[in-house]
Amino acid sequence: MSSADLPLHASVEVPPAISWTDRLHGWVATVDHKRLGVLYVASGLVFLLVGGSQASMMRMQLFYAGNDLLSPEVFNRFFTVHGTSMVFFVGMPLVIGIANYLLPLMIGARDMAFPRLNAWGFWMFLFGALLFYFSYVGADGLYGAGTAPDVGWFAYSPLTGKAFSRGNSTDYWVLGILVAGFGSISAAINMIATTLTMRCRGMTLGRMPLFVWMMLVVSWLILVAMGPLTAAQVMLLFDRFLGAHFFDTQAGGDAVLWQHFFWFFGHPEVYILIIPGFAYASEIIPVFSRKVIFGYPVMVAATCAIGLLSLGVWAHHMFVVGLGKGVTSWFVVATMLVGVPTGIKIFNWIGTIYGGKLHFRVPMLFCTAFLFQFLIAGLTGIMLAAAPFDWQLSDSYFVVAHFHYVLIGGLVFTIFAAIYYWFPKVTGRMLSERLGRWHFWLFVVGFQLTFTTMHAQGLLGMPRRIYTYSADRNWEIWNQITTTGVLFQALGIAVFVCAIFHALRRGEPAGDDPWNAWTLEWSTSSPPPEYNFAEEPEVKSRRPLWDLKHPDDPDWRHE
Amino acid sequence: MNEEQRHEATETPAQNPGQGIRLPAPTATPMLFALGLSMVFAGLVTHWLVSSVGALIAMAGAYGWWRQVLPHEQHVRVPLQDPEKRALPVEARVGAVDHLQLGEGGHRVRLPADMHPYTSGFRGGAAGAVAMALVAMTYGGLFQGSIWFPVNLLASLLVAPPAAGEAALRAFDVANLGIGLFIHASLSLLVGLVYAALLPMLPGRVALWGGVVAPCLWSAVAWTSLEVLSPEMAQHVQWGWFVVSQIAFGLAAGVVIERAERSQTMQTWPLALRAGLEAGGGEDA
Incomplete structure (x- = not known):
């Protein structure tokens, strides 16, 4: 393939950007995977603050029985926008962004396979998110006022039908996610192509970092799962705009069909979000245990098994629909089977820690908390997989506790671990260890106060999504503990924000390899140059930097 | 590409x-x-x-x-970046690698290289069962006026308690004796087997684990669950004596198991030998 260099830039140094307009143009026009990764992560963190604020408001509303801080309508919008934001505009950009930054560095490549598609994917995500939030001012509500979607993050039919969802707030929900979804699909294609075709010399599939393996599985899952959601959303648009009746039961349509479509996406989506958390833990735990990961091939196999099994468990979200004995039994067994490879992973992380020389720096603290919390999340998941148990607790706060244990106790904790771990590589500055510890302890205490108590609320019969409750239900004390936990979490996030700004302005220089780590990204400078590596690396084992640091006992002798 | x-x-x-x-x-x-x-x-x-x-x-x-x-x-x-900004070459750190070896001091992996035979577990369980029964019957004779009291109480785990109340608990009942013996013997033998498997893997004094820690843990489990399993038994159990009987079991079983001659496990064998293959050089390894 021939190529042409732009004459303007050929053979001369690119002049450094000085003015803010130049800088802005640099970010808007960038096709560099690292800058796009930073854009994804920064956007995700901003939406995290927005979604977190909505959650905080909901918790304040529930602090007292019979409270009237928020109206029922506003409460409905908040839980819809909060859930949608956290899944599509926080979780997805954070995991895609971190992968965008690290994946080429880890495999010794200079960029993603399709750099321009990479940029397009980011902008589709961002414009999708902005379109969704524009509903607050642009959507027609029932009374002609601006309003946000209020149909819940999984937008069940027939609630989304024209008869029950007047105005066009639901259309904003559909269109925002649809547009952002194209970005996710393009990112998945890019990651698969990059991983399969751009690995450096010597990096066989069996020598790829576990991070790369897991993002490869996640990318396949995105490709398989996003399609049905997109199709269902187009069908819903046909229902709403063109008078089709796909989900209109009164006209021969099927409301349960929406649930099947949504959860065929929705359950793999949980794994799309949590497997990257596994990926960060699998890179961080060995480094801070000073040991090689325990059972690399089994970890890869378990990841692939989780990916496959996750495609066959969606209807466990629908037990209360009344699926019939055969179908229910199938999904009970399939869901419980996911516990096997997931359990293998937990054992392998513990096996890695076991007997290691542990360094409890901030990334390792977050990973350790993740291990405990994700174990509980998995166990409550197994409980909910038992259909009779689920019939009792479906749509209760027990379910809310379970999935927040997965997505915050699992994903958010590992994302924080990842940020503390790779921030020095991205910026060349260390995040403060002291502030990091404050962040960790405030957040872990807040998390436990908030979400452990939610199990109790669920067992006491409190349904999710209610905007208030009467005092005689004895739920008030549990709700007050829950809301108090949110305060701790908010303080933790505030410390985290301070730590970031502090590090950017006055952080200690990180050097190339501050953690004495082993994967390729630590062999280049911090931050890495635009081209990542001046010379293409060559690897002989899964830990190329270990081989260089220990020529007397390189890994390739043992693999 | x-x-x-x-x-x-x-x-x-x-x-x-x-x-x-x-x-x-x-x-x-x-x-x-x-x-x-x-x-x-x-x-x-x-x-x-x-x-x-x-x-x-x-x-x-x-x-x-x-x-x-x-x-x-x-x-x-x-x-290219200015030379001062470029990544430094990765430095070799010769001799800095520690290899974990099985059984090495400070190595936290505790795989039993040798262990007690399973038969010692059964023998220990039987000895513990006798010791526990002696303590229980002593309690019955001294404080309840009948050595059959603990036997009938144990049988109430499986059969409905007698309607006649405490008087019936003190009377001899051949059916209850059979049921009580079955429960006592089967549980004692199983726990003895668990002792034989676990004790070699626990650090420190066997007497401490087998004679104190395990009986106390088991007593705690029984105390929290007996109300559900057998309300009748929970109502009549005297917990101080219960703990003493558990300790008697633990000590007797522990002593018998510990005195048994250990046999070598396959943990240190090479894979080929463990798999039963005829691999050259396997035995030397």
Whole structure:
């Protein structure tokens, strides 16, 4: 393939950007995977603050029985926008962004396979998110006022039908996610192509970092799962705009069909979000245990098994629909089977820690908390997989506790671990260890106060999504503990924000390899140059930097 | 990726001295294309003009993107970093590797290289059962006026308690004796077997684990669950004596098991021997 260099830039140094307009143009026009990764992560963190604020408001509303801080309508919008934001505009950009930054560095490549598609994917995500939030001012509500979607993050039919969802707030929900979804699909294609075709010399599939393996599985899952959601959303648009009746039961349509479509996406989506958390833990735990990961091939196999099994468990979200004995039994067994490879992973992380020389720096603290919390999340998941148990607790706060244990106790904790771990590589500055510890302890205490108590609320019969409750239900004390936990979490996030700004302005220089780590990204400078590596690396084992640091006992002798 | 693309992607400064490294040229066209497409969708919920303008922007973005890659892909040459900013070579740290060895001091993996035979577990369980029964019957004789009291109480785990109340608990009942013996013997033998498997893997004094820690744990489990399993038994159990009987079991079983001759496990054998293969050199290893 021939190529042409732009004459303007050929053979001369690119002049450094000085003015803010130049800088802005640099970010808007960038096709560099690292800058796009930073854009994804920064956007995700901003939406995290927005979604977190909505959650905080909901918790304040529930602090007292019979409270009237928020109206029922506003409460409905908040839980819809909060859930949608956290899944599509926080979780997805954070995991895609971190992968965008690290994946080429880890495999010794200079960029993603399709750099321009990479940029397009980011902008589709961002414009999708902005379109969704524009509903607050642009959507027609029932009374002609601006309003946000209020149909819940999984937008069940027939609630989304024209008869029950007047105005066009639901259309904003559909269109925002649809547009952002194209970005996710393009990112998945890019990651698969990059991983399969751009690995450096010597990096066989069996020598790829576990991070790369897991993002490869996640990318396949995105490709398989996003399609049905997109199709269902187009069908819903046909229902709403063109008078089709796909989900209109009164006209021969099927409301349960929406649930099947949504959860065929929705359950793999949980794994799309949590497997990257596994990926960060699998890179961080060995480094801070000073040991090689325990059972690399089994970890890869378990990841692939989780990916496959996750495609066959969606209807466990629908037990209360009344699926019939055969179908229910199938999904009970399939869901419980996911516990096997997931359990293998937990054992392998513990096996890695076991007997290691542990360094409890901030990334390792977050990973350790993740291990405990994700174990509980998995166990409550197994409980909910038992259909009779689920019939009792479906749509209760027990379910809310379970999935927040997965997505915050699992994903958010590992994302924080990842940020503390790779921030020095991205910026060349260390995040403060002291502030990091404050962040960790405030957040872990807040998390436990908030979400452990939610199990109790669920067992006491409190349904999710209610905007208030009467005092005689004895739920008030549990709700007050829950809301108090949110305060701790908010303080933790505030410390985290301070730590970031502090590090950017006055952080200690990180050097190339501050953690004495082993994967390729630590062999280049911090931050890495635009081209990542001046010379293409060559690897002989899964830990190329270990081989260089220990020529007397390189890994390739043992693999 | 074909060979030429691979060459472009991995081109080194040495191959292009003074020209830097070739990377994809920055372009805002993907952003324009994304903006236009988003506006096309946004027009569905705002105004058709938004979609129209969006379509124009999308076309402009798509055309610009097209021109970025066809007929020739646009690149820029990025100069190498200043030497002081470049990554330092990775330094070798010869001799800094610790190898974990099985059984090495400080190594936390505790795989039993030898262990008690399973039969010692059964013998220990039987000895513990006798010791526990002696303590229980002593309690019955001294404080309940009948050595059959603990037997009948134990039987109430499986059969309904006698309607006659405490008087019946003190009377001899052959059926209850059979049921009580069955429960006592089967549980004692199983616990003895668990002791035989676990004790070699526990650090420190066997007497402490087998004679104190395990009986106390078991007593705690029984105390918290007996109300559910057998309300009758929970009502009549005297917990101080219960703990003493558990300790008697633990000590007796522990002593018998500990005195048994240990046999070597396969943990230190090479894989070939463990798998029963005829592998050359296996025994030497």
